[in-house]
Amino acid sequence: MAPIPRLAYKPLSILTGALLGAIGGPSSTPSPADGKNATVWGTEYSGMASVVDIRLVAANSTESVELSTNTTTPTPSPTHIYYQADENNFSACNGTVVFTNTDNVVLLNTLQFGNLTDTVAKNSTCGQWIDITSRANTAQTIKAQIVGACDECEYGSIAAPVHVLDVLAPELNLKKLTFDNSTTAVNIANATDATKPVSSKNVLPISWQLTKGPGQEDEEDTTDPENPSATPSPTKTKTQPPKPEPTKPTPPPPEPKPVVKKYTGRGTWFSDTSGQCEHDFSQSDMIVAVNEAQMGKGKNLCGRKIEVKRKGYSxxxxxxxxxxxxxxxxxxxxxxxxxxxxxxxxxxxVGVLELEWNFVDDE
Structure with missing residues (x-):
């Protein structure tokens, strides 16, 4: 592979971001005294999204935290820290949620997160999924999983990694920016020099609501009316009485058109003549290498067809x-x-293009 090198963003330490309150003292927005959250199914919330790197690692809950700056700080509550499960995985919420550094995850403000000490309780949102929409461009949406609480986020707000927010606001080129949690950092709306740090706080106006996670979309909604924030559990489909046969056959309704999922990203060209799918090809062929986060180490996507266009062109x-x-x-x-x-x-x-693309064949 020989793509043109990409500019990497400087991760914001979770200690100076979402975990500042958990390590430095009481939260500025404490959760309700009864430990319950204020997150209800079927309700849309509005707030701001901040940038945070949630890949903070510690060996276990009794040891100190080793940061990338080689400073050592006493371990905060396990609700607010993300432990490394193995080389590529991280666990959160007392080990009840496991994710990788490329998964779509968020931290939810403490007022709506729920019980901070018992994250497996029914009144905790830990592990639940939300649909997030950019209020600046409502066509941009993403699904993400709640893996912890954000002490510095106000009601309705979240904190998320750059790769999540980049889907919602690709025009901001967040991956090229350097983020800083200091009060002197420049607000992103006023940023004119990409070499100067930008404030990680409130970079994007968003709205969100609770949703079913992957694999739960076809399950029957059985939300507990006494605890509307709890994740709906699947139940058996109720048996319906047989319908009388119509006197005249009615044509079946037209099948709904499938929703085409589109992706955006950078496009480069390469010079290889063989690859992971284990067959030779020519550089004159219409072929592509998919990023590792979506392709993985296997061959599930080998042979799939992708339609690609340059952003802004037909x-x-x-x-x-x-x-x-x-x-x-x-x-x-x-x-x-x-x-x-x-x-x-x-x-x-030209070397590098901004692309829009989607799969054009059935999975």
Whole structure:
């Protein structure tokens, strides 16, 4: 692989972000005295999204926390810390939620998170999923899982990693910015120099509501009326009495059109002639290497067809998945395409394109 190198953003320490209150003292927005949250199914909430790196690591709940700055601080409550489960996984909420550094996860403000000491209780939102929408562009949405509480977030607000917020606001180019939690940092709305730190606080206006997680979409909604914040549990489908046969056959309703899931990312070209799918190809072929976050180490996407277009242009090209682009070169949504495919969208000397793409075949 030979993509053009990408600019990496400087992660915001979770200690100086969502966990400042948990480590430094009482929260500025304490949770309700009864430990219950104020998050109700079917209700949309509005607030702001802040940037935070939630990959803080400690060996266990009794040891001190080793930060990237090589400073040591006493361990806060396990509700507010994320332990490394193995080389690539992290666990949160007393070990009840496990995620990787590429998963879509968020921290929820303490007023709506619920019980901070017993995260497996029915009045905790830990592990639940939310649908997040950009209020600046309501067409941009993403689903994410709640893995902890954000002490500095106001009611209705969240904190999330850059790769989550980048989906909601790709126009901000968050991955190219350096974030700072200090009060002197420049507000993102006033940022004109990409080399100067930008405040990590309240970078994007958002709205959100509780939703079912992956694999739960087809389950019957059985929300507990006494505890509307609890995750709905699946139940058996009720048996309906047989309907009388109509006198005349009625045609079946038209099948709904499938929703095409679209992705955005950076596009580069590469020069390989073999890849993870284990067959040779030519650079004149219409082929693509998918980023590791979506492709993984396996071959599930091998042979899939992808329609690619340059953002803001109408010209499209259909390419076939033959390889994986490692995470050190490609972030979530990025594609590395052949020279032949790249040339249909722009001249090779352009080097990097902003792409919009989607799968065009059935899974």
């Amino acid at each position: 010209e499209t090209v259909v390419v076939k998945v033959v390889d994986m682009c490692p995470s050190r070169y490609c972030d979530f949504g990025d594609l590395d395409i052949s020279k032949g495919a790249f040339a249909k969208l722009a001249e090779l000397k």
